[in-house]
Amino acid sequence: MRYNKSIFFFIILSFFLLIATFSCAKKSNSTLNAYISAHNSHDVEKTMSYFASDARYDMAEGWTKTGLDTIRAVEEFDAATNSRLSVSDVRVKGDTVFCKLTESNDFLRLAGVKDALYHTTFFFRDRKIARIIKAQSMESRTEVKTAFKPFTKWASEKRFPEWARLTMNGEFKYGYEGAEGWITLLKEWKEATQDSARVTSIEK
Numbered sequence: 001m002r003y004n005k006s007i008f009f010f011i012i013l014s015f016f017l018l019i020a021t022f023s024c025a026k027k028s029n030s031t032l033n034a035y036i037s038a039h040n041s042h043d044v045e046k047t048m049s050y051f052a053s054d055a056r057y058d059m060a061e062g063w064t065k066t067g068l069d070t071i072r073a074v075e076e077f078d079a080a081t082n083s084r085l086s087v088s089d090v091r092v093k094g095d096t097v098f099c100k101l102t103e104s105n106d107f108l109r110l111a112g113v114k115d116a117l118y119h120t121t122f123f124f125r126d127r128k129i130a131r132i133i134k135a136q137s138m139e140s141r142t143e144v145k146t147a148f149k150p151f152t153k154w155a156s157e158k159r160f161p162e163w164a165r166l167t168m169n170g171e172f173k174y175g176y177e178g179a180e181g182w183i184t185l186l187k188e189w190k191e192a193t194q195d196s197a198r199v200t201s202i203e204k
Contacts, residue, residue: 031127042079052128060135073174080179081105097122110186111147116140151189
């Protein structure tokens with residue numbers, strides 16, 4: 001009799017744990033979709049409302065942003081450069097969401113890159129984003145690095161004051177101001193490159 005009661009209790013407990021896990025997964029996925037929607041509409045205030053006050057944003061092999069102020073600068077940059085995110089291969093485990101995140105924006109486009117792919121993990125707490133970890137795929141990282149190499153060389157040599165301002169202390173400048181500076185510099189580079197190509201063509 002006691003054995004049967006133990007089995008019954010175990011089944012009931014397992015059932016409630018399963019329901020709780022499903023509920024957490026559903027909430028996490030719902031919050032992720034809401035965040036992506038706000039991000040793609042470039043509504044920074046709404047986007048920031050999905051982050052926990054002590055949120056952390058990690059770009060693997062890159063930088064770490066901790067707290068709302070530094071994360072806001074990244075979201076402002078994304079809004080100003082018309083960033084769009086799309087999610088695929090989503091796996092949800094409780095309060096954690098694993099997915100592939102594809103991003104396109106004007107910053108990448110001006111360098112000749114259609115989009116960038118990231119293997120991304122979202123950690124949620126109380127229906128807020130507690131942490132994001134983004135790791136760019138090897139293929140995407142190589143493409144972006146190759147595309148930006150001539151721009152980096154040109155900007156650091158031909159537009160050093162602007163370059164120095166946008167990379168002060170070795171840190172990429174985000175925010176609305178950073179976005180405007182980078183987009184302006186990229187457009188100048190493209191124009192200079194096109195002018196150089198035209199001159200070369202004429203000389204031939």
